[in-house]
Amino acid sequence: MTTAFVRNQWYVAAYGREIGRELFTRTVCGESILFWRTGNGAVTAMSDRCVHRRFPLSEKPSHLVGDTVVCGYHGFTYGADGVCVAVPGQTRVPRTARLRAYPIVEQDSFVWVFIGDPTLAATTRIPRAPWLDKPGWTVVAGMEPLAARASLLVDNLLDLSHETYLHGGYIGTPEVAETPITTEVDEEAGIVYVSRRMADAACPPFYSNSTGLTGRITRWQDIEYTPPCLYLLHSRIAPVGVLPNDDGSDPDAFHVEVVYAITPETEHSTHDFWAVARDFALDDQEVSDYLEKSNRTVVLQDVAALDTLEQVIATEPDGYQELSINIDTGGLAARRMLARMRAK
Numbered sequence: 001m002t003t004a005f006v007r008n009q010w011y012v013a014a015y016g017r018e019i020g021r022e023l024f025t026r027t028v029c030g031e032s033i034l035f036w037r038t039g040n041g042a043v044t045a046m047s048d049r050c051v052h053r054r055f056p057l058s059e060k061p062s063h064l065v066g067d068t069v070v071c072g073y074h075g076f077t078y079g080a081d082g083v084c085v086a087v088p089g090q091t092r093v094p095r096t097a098r099l100r101a102y103p104i105v106e107q108d109s110f111v112w113v114f115i116g117d118p119t120l121a122a123t124t125r126i127p128r129a130p131w132l133d134k135p136g137w138t139v140v141a142g143m144e145p146l147a148a149r150a151s152l153l154v155d156n157l158l159d160l161s162h163e164t165y166l167h168g169g170y171i172g173t174p175e176v177a178e179t180p181i182t183t184e185v186d187e188e189a190g191i192v193y194v195s196r197r198m199a200d201a202a203c204p205p206f207y208s209n210s211t212g213l214t215g216r217i218t219r220w221q222d223i224e225y226t227p228p229c230l231y232l233l234h235s236r237i238a239p240v241g242v243l244p245n246d247d248g249s250d251p252d253a254f255h256v257e258v259v260y261a262i263t264p265e266t267e268h269s270t271h272d273f274w275a276v277a278r279d280f281a282l283d284d285q286e287v288s289d290y291l292e293k294s295n296r297t298v299v300l301q302d303v304a305a306l307d308t309l310e311q312v313i314a315t316e317p318d319g320y321q322e323l324s325i326n327i328d329t330g331g332l333a334a335r336r337m338l339a340r341m342r343a344k
């Protein structure tokens with residue numbers, strides 16, 4: 001069966017810090033989900049629609065009482081597992097009174113939720129982004145709402161040649177668009193790799209202002225996309241000619257791990273989670289502030305472009321034919337992988 005979303009997969013629903021003892025809601029793959037932390041700190045996730053008359057449990061005056069949620073409309077009360085424990089006006093609780101509960105894993109600063117058949121959750125891989133929660137790395141992060149389908153963001157992130165044009169003055173320089181890419185697809189692991197290694201490139205403000213490098217640089221962009229949700233950009237910046245040592249150590253380079261989680265909200269909107277982890281200037285708040293502001297600006301440049309594309313697609317006549325070139329190899333591989341996952 002083909003559906004709009006890739007199901008039976010883990011998706012990033014939130015940053016762990018977004019969820020506490022307040023009722024929190026987010027829609028993932030068209031499903032409205034209620035999140036909260038129990039008294040012992042565990043995140044729980046269940047349907048955000050009361051089984052009685054659908055009142056959203058995230059909506060006031062619904063509220064938490066200890067480890068139960070009380071519906072703000074007529075008072076149906078649910079435990080942390082989603083099972084209804086009390087209804088008004090009668091002592092017998094109907095056996096079917098339970099909210100759909102979602103498997104949850106908190107990892108690498110993210111709250112991952114499993115969308116699909118919960119019995120498959122335990123055997124389905126959650127990709128890692130360890131830099132987001134690891135000593136030796138400093139992280140700035142955010143999430144921007146995107147009024148466009150997730151596949152447009154996948155296209156965007158797998159082809160960074162657009163940095164030169166859409167993000168000139170931030171992360172784009174002429175060399176990004178000029179340098180050919182290499183693409184590799186690991187079908188078994190379900191990963192698309194796209195690399196662009198620039199031996200001698202201008203240093204864009206994003207990296208000169210954060211690293212202090214002033215001359216030309218060797219700039220590597222190694223993308224690792226695990227469909228459907230997690231995208232990693234391993235970025236290496238060093239003075240021209242400085243390469244890693246034979247043993248893999250790399251003390252004279254600056255490393256930035258750019259992480260995106262691409263989570264469909266609806267068929268036509270997406271949660272665009274972004275994080276930038278660095279292994280230098282760890283305690284320098286000015287560098288953190290700068291990278292946070294710059295990366296948000298860059299993300300919003302993409303959001304504006306993709307929101308426009310969504311409108312264009314929504315209003316175009318049938319039969320529009322895209323034209324693809326070498327830079328699209330990674331994006332096309334990702335599309336094929338997503339189409340196969342969707343058809344399962």
Ligand code: FES
Pocket residue numbers: 050051052053054055071072073074075076
């Ligand atoms: S809608 Fe929730 S108790 Fe009636």
Ligand SMILES: [Fe+2]
Pocket residue numbers: 156162163166167298302
């Ligand atoms: Fe971009």
